[in-house]
Amino acid sequence: MEGIEERGVKEVDYLAEERAGAQFHVHSMKIFLAGGQHEYEVSTRIANLVANDPVFAKEDRARISRKELYKNSLKKAGHAWKIILEKGLTEEESMRMRAFIDEPNYTDLHWGMFITALKGQATEEQQHKWLRQAYKLAIIGCYAQTELGHGSNVQGLETTATFDPSTDEFVLNSPTLTSTKWWPGGLGKASTHALVYARLITDSQDYGVHAFIAQIRSLDDHIPLPNVTVGDIGVKFGNGGYNSMDNGLLRFDHVRIPRENMLMKLARVTEQGKYERSNKPRQLGYGAMVYIRQGIVAEASVYLSRAVTIAVRYSAVRRQFGGKDDKAEVQVIDYRTQQHRLFPLLATAYAYRIVGFWMKWLYADVTERLNNNDFSNLPEVHACTAGLKSITTSVTADGIEQCRKLCGGHGYLCASGLPELYAAYVPACTYEGDNTILLLQVARFLLKTLTQVASGTKPVGTAAYLGNVQHLTSVNCEVSQGKDWLNPSVLLEAFEARSARMAVACAMHVAEAPDSELAFEELSPELVEAARAHCQLIVVSKFIEQAQKDLPGEGVKQQLEVLCNLYALSLLTTHSSDFLATGYLTGTQVSHAKDQQKALFSCVRPNAVALVDAFDHTDHYLGSALGRYDGDVYTHLYKGAWKDPLNESVVTEGYHEYLRPVLTQQLWGPTSKL
Ligand SMILES: CCCCCCCCCCCCCCCCC/C=C/C(=O)SCCNC(=O)CCNC(=O)[C@H](O)C(C)(C)COP(=O)(O)OP(=O)(O)OC[C@H]1O[C@@H](n2cnc3c(N)ncnc32)[C@H](O)[C@@H]1OP(=O)(O)O
Numbered sequence: 082m083e084g085i086e087e088r089g090v091k092e093v094d095y096l097a098e099e100r101a102g103a104q105f106h107v108h109s110m111k112i113f114l115a116g117g118q119h120e121y122e123v124s125t126r127i128a129n130l131v132a133n134d135p136v137f138a139k140e141d142r143a144r145i146s147r148k149e150l151y152k153n154s155l156k157k158a159g160h161a162w163k164i165i166l167e168k169g170l171t172e173e174e175s176m177r178m179r180a181f182i183d184e185p186n187y188t189d190l191h192w193g194m195f196i197t198a199l200k201g202q203a204t205e206e207q208q209h210k211w212l213r214q215a216y217k218l219a220i221i222g223c224y225a226q227t228e229l230g231h232g233s234n235v236q237g238l239e240t241t242a243t244f245d246p247s248t249d250e251f252v253l254n255s256p257t258l259t260s261t262k263w264w265p266g267g268l269g270k271a272s273t274h275a276l277v278y279a280r281l282i283t284d285s286q287d288y289g290v291h292a293f294i295a296q297i298r299s300l301d302d303h304i305p306l307p308n309v310t311v312g313d314i315g316v317k318f319g320n321g322g323y324n325s326m327d328n329g330l331l332r333f334d335h336v337r338i339p340r341e342n343m344l345m346k347l348a349r350v351t352e353q354g355k356y357e358r359s360n361k362p363r364q365l366g367y368g369a370m371v372y373i374r375q376g377i378v379a380e381a382s383v384y385l386s387r388a389v390t391i392a393v394r395y396s397a398v399r400r401q402f403g404g405k406d407d408k409a410e411v412q413v414i415d416y417r418t419q420q421h422r423l424f425p426l427l428a429t430a431y432a433y434r435i436v437g438f439w440m441k442w443l444y445a446d447v448t449e450r451l452n453n454n455d456f457s458n459l460p461e462v463h464a465c466t467a468g469l470k471s472i473t474t475s476v477t478a479d480g481i482e483q484c485r486k487l488c489g490g491h492g493y494l495c496a497s498g499l500p501e502l503y504a505a506y507v508p509a510c511t512y513e514g515d516n517t518i519l520l521l522q523v524a525r526f527l528l529k530t531l532t533q534v535a536s537g538t539k540p541v542g543t544a545a546y547l548g549n550v551q552h553l554t555s556v557n558c559e560v561s562q563g564k565d566w567l568n569p570s571v572l573l574e575a576f577e578a579r580s581a582r583m584a585v586a587c588a589m590h591v592a593e594a595p596d597s598e599l600a601f602e603e604l605s606p607e608l609v610e611a612a613r614a615h616c617q618l619i620v621v622s623k624f625i626e627q628a629q630k631d632l633p634g635e636g637v638k639q640q641l642e643v644l645c646n647l648y649a650l651s652l653l654t655t656h657s658s659d660f661l662a663t664g665y666l667t668g669t670q671v672s673h674a675k676d677q678q679k680a681l682f683s684c685v686r687p688n689a690v691a692l693v694d695a696f697d698h699t700d701h702y703l704g705s706a707l708g709r710y711d712g713d714v715y716t717h718l719y720k721g722a723w724k725d726p727l728n729e730s731v732v733t734e735g736y737h738e739y740l741r742p743v744l745t746q747q748l749w750g751p752t753s754k755l
């Protein structure tokens with residue numbers, strides 16, 4: 082329904098036939114996926130701005146050295162900041178620009194965690210002092226929490242901040258090798274300041290982990306301050322990927338900072354060294370992590386949809402087998418196995434877009450509540466952000482890798498864009514909380530909620546279904562044919578019943594055990610699965626809610642319904658053992674779900690290319706010869722190969738030293754260099 086001319090490309094469109102077959106209004110879907118007309122316009126404008134600026138080119142990223150990559154990322158960050166200031170970009174526009182530049186750098190941590198933590202944990206006076214500087218980038222901050230010895234166990238951190246009343250200062254110290262700060266992004270080379278998480282000691286008493294601002298580099302010449310040891314931790318996984326970030330190490334040797342550098346909104350130390358807590362929950366000290374986790378959830382769909390766009394377009398272009406009697410060979414997208422691996426990922430990218438919108442709403446809602454001193458839904462928000470961060474990043478990372486395999490051999494080339502996308506994304510499964518640790522947090526929340534239900538408290542929000550636990554643990558599924566699975570309330574009840582039953586089984590086990598902590602540990606694999614089931618239910622329920630709403634644009638609602646059903650049924654068939662083991666479903670009902678899922682593949686097939694077009698990724702952003710909008714895959718793979726530095730000379734460097742002696746059988750001769 083949409084002409085390729087709109088993209089300014091007239092010469093060729095190998096995917097024109099696919100696009101012509103779409104059964105919905107692609108432009109309306111684009112607006113829906115962008116989050117609205119305004120968001121769509123901002124995205125389009127900023128995507129083009131970045132794509133047309135040579136400083137933001139990214140073709141060579143997988144080929145250049147780490148040093149060059151890092152220096153380039155500094156150049157890009159500086160250039161982006163110049164544009165932000167010159168054009169007076171809004172926060173929304175700046176955030177879009179960061180996304181389209183598509184290269185992690187120190188500003189992510191500065192804006193995302195350093196400033197967020199200051200806003201959440203610094204007093205007004207402290208904010209006045211530090212934020213003014215930070216907003217101008219007159220200081221660059223990082224978030225220095227993780228250490229060589231501890232990351233997940235925040236309460237186990239070893240760095241100390243000991244108060245000295247004689248000088249009204251804290252003394253920061255790294256007492257052991259394992260207390261070395263290790264991993265903070267932006268710390269290695271760029272930051273001038275660090276938000277350091279350290280054990281607060283005053284009057285010989287350890288009050289646990291608190292946050293302190295420490296200057297680590299000179300504002301004149303960027304040289305580390307005395308008694309501060311700081312550097313980069315080294316090359317990370319993959320070419321390009323997260324290597325544009327200077328994840329750092331940091332040690333303090335009795336470094337003195339003013340008492341006022343402790344962030345004092347949640348707790349303070351007086352001049353006399355007295356420790357005083359505010360009446361706010363100490364977990365607010367974890368606020369920056371909650372903020373980033375919700376941002377990571379909102380971003381998951383962007384990454385997954387990029388991989389899916391590449392794999393869908395390429396699968397429509399690529400042909401293998403058949404082709405007898407003058408017929409073209411079969412497009413690989415028409416193979417059922419290809420659809421079975423690819424279309425659920427397409428549906429998942431839509432599902433995560435919708436849950437990402439909801440997550441933003443949830444975060445705005447909790448922020449407003451916290452501002453009004455209402456802390457009641459903090460545990461639920463923590464469970465949601467942690468759990469959804471965990472499942473969306475795991476599925477997205479695995480999904481990118483699956484898309485690479487779906488592109489066969491060419492997917493393994495950096496020219497496909499997929500290896501780099503995976504390398505850049507996969508650390509999201511670890512940073513901001515290891516995904517298993519985060520699911521265990523959800524599991525604790527579920528057990529607590531069930532205990533509260535047993536004592537008569539009504540659960541709220543995403544846990545509300547647990548208030549219906551008696552019904553959900555006794556009811557039988559009524560599906561008797563494939564089509565029954567298309568009823569949203571049937572799907573919803575299946576996911577609620579599975580989740581409630583898994584949580585209840587764990588809760589009973591833990592409650593009956595003499596030592597509940599030991600039982601929790603023994604049962605942790607099952608608890609992780611119960612938590613996953615709960616999080617999948619959240620996504621399914623948000624997708625169903627959205628698919629039931631009316632939306633502008635011919636066919637848009639119908640496509641969302643198809644994708645919603647496909648998403649839910651793909652989860653159901655993949656995790657059928659849960660549904661069977663909890664006794665909610667029979668084997669026959671699972672078979673009906675599988676049949677229905679297959680029928681849905683046929684509904685997706687004619688719309689697949691248009692459904693990925695609706696994500697509206699520019700060719701610059703995709704950075705993929707396989708995922709090009711025009712489908713001109715082979716020309717660009719071929720041209721790209723000739724740009725490789727190995728092809729700069731016809732006869733390779735090293736020929737005379739190392740190849741010729743082999744070929745001329747002179748390996749052992751007097752002139753051999755080997
Ligand atoms: C162009 C220029 C434009 C610029 C724009 C830029 C914009 C930038 C946007 C964003 C960019 C995004 C980039 C992403 C970069 C990521 C980099 C990575 C950073 C990091 O990794 S930082 C370090 C993260 N570390 C962790 O996540 C550690 C994981 N561990 C923990 O979170 C916790 O310690 C724990 C959850 C495992 C808890 O363990 P423990 O039980 O020992 O803990 P406590 O005793 O402290 O607490 C227990 C009780 O507290 C509740 N709890 C825990 N966490 C929270 C929370 N976050 N909120 C609320 N409540 C929480 C528990 O549930 C317990 O409660 P209970 O009732 O007592 O059971």
Ligand SMILES: Cc1cc2nc3c(=O)[nH]c(=O)nc-3n(C[C@H](O)[C@H](O)[C@H](O)COP(=O)(O)OP(=O)(O)OC[C@H]3O[C@@H](n4cnc5c(N)ncnc54)[C@H](O)[C@@H]3O)c2cc1C
Pocket residue numbers: 190224225226227230231232233234263264265266323328508511512513514515517518
């Ligand atoms: C690219 C990247 C960027 C980062 N940026 C920052 C940053 O800016 N600032 C910062 O402070 N940190 C940063 N980090 C650190 C990151 O937050 C931690 O690596 C993360 O929280 C995981 O902690 P860990 O490394 O201690 O893992 P570990 O806890 O040591 O995990 C190792 C394994 O043990 C398992 N495990 C651990 N404890 C338990 C348990 N109780 N029960 C069951 N299994 C368990 C985990 O599931 C995992 O499989 C970054 C990390 C990466 C990779």
